[in-house]
Amino acid sequence: QQQVKQSPQSLIVQKGGISIINCAYENTAFDYFPWYQQFPGKGPALLIAIRPDVSEKKEGRFTISFNKSAKQFSLHIMDSQPGDSATYFCAPVSGGGADGLTFGKGTHLIIQP
Amino acid sequence: GAGVSQSPSNKVTEKGKDVELRCDPISGHTALYWYRQSLGQGLEFLIYFQGNSAPDKSGLPSDRFSAERTGGSVSTLTIQRTQQEDSAVYLCASSLGDSYNEQFFGPGTRLTVL
Numbered sequence: 744q745q746q747v748k749q750s751p752q753s754l755i756v757q758k759g760g761i762s763i764i765n766c767a768y769e770n771t772a773f774d775y776f777p778w779y780q781q782f783p784g785k786g787p788a789l790l791i792a793i794r795p796d797v798s799e800k801k802e803g804r805f806t807i808s809f810n811k812s813a814k815q816f817s818l819h820i821m822d823s824q825p826g827d828s829a830t831y832f833c834a835p836v837s838g839g840g841a842d843g844l845t846f847g848k849g850t851h852l853i854i855q856p
Numbered sequence: 857g858a859g860v861s862q863s864p865s866n867k868v869t870e871k872g873k874d875v876e877l878r879c880d881p882i883s884g885h886t887a888l889y890w891y892r893q894s895l896g897q898g899l900e901f902l903i904y905f906q907g908n909s910a911p912d913k914s915g916l917p918s919d920r921f922s923a924e925r926t927g928g929s930v931s932t933l934t935i936q937r938t939q940q941e942d943s944a945v946y947l948c949a950s951s952l953g954d955s956y957n958e959q960f961f962g963p964g965t966r967l968t969v970l
Contacts, residue, residue, distance in 0.1 A: 786860070786964055841957070
């Protein structure tokens, strides 16, 4: 059973535009909703994360929107830059993720100059 | 170095050989995780250690895979009798071990089984 569905698989956005990546989940026990960013040849790195007691969290150009009733959360990248070109993974977990992460399939984002 | 380190960075082996992959976590991190990243399967959780013990081994793909951690620090992932489907990037991460603590990933070991 696939617990996490991430979309789209790939995304091309013009510089300055808004990039939106979505993650749908099934497990209502999830209580921590992080997004990871991965550049080629590197391991993933935590970008931003949200807990279910808030509906939105913003850090600079990056925003997570969380919809508990729909069991969805999304990553918005405002004013997208070529340096944002990377693969993004959602990795919702229960228990804060102390026992390991389950990643979505990833979204390959390309920001065109 | 302040980050998670892994060695070797690349490993090419022949089918049927055993391989050992090493992970050096961030100093002071009690939790250590192994993941596998491949084109077909994405990022898969393999196993995690809290200190030297591994409470959850359910992610290991088969009994050819094993992992150990000694002294609460360095960990090795061993794959016996490698198969071509074992070709992937093996990633290690470490964290302070409590809930909601960030996992810091190493650069990975790219394993190619010929």
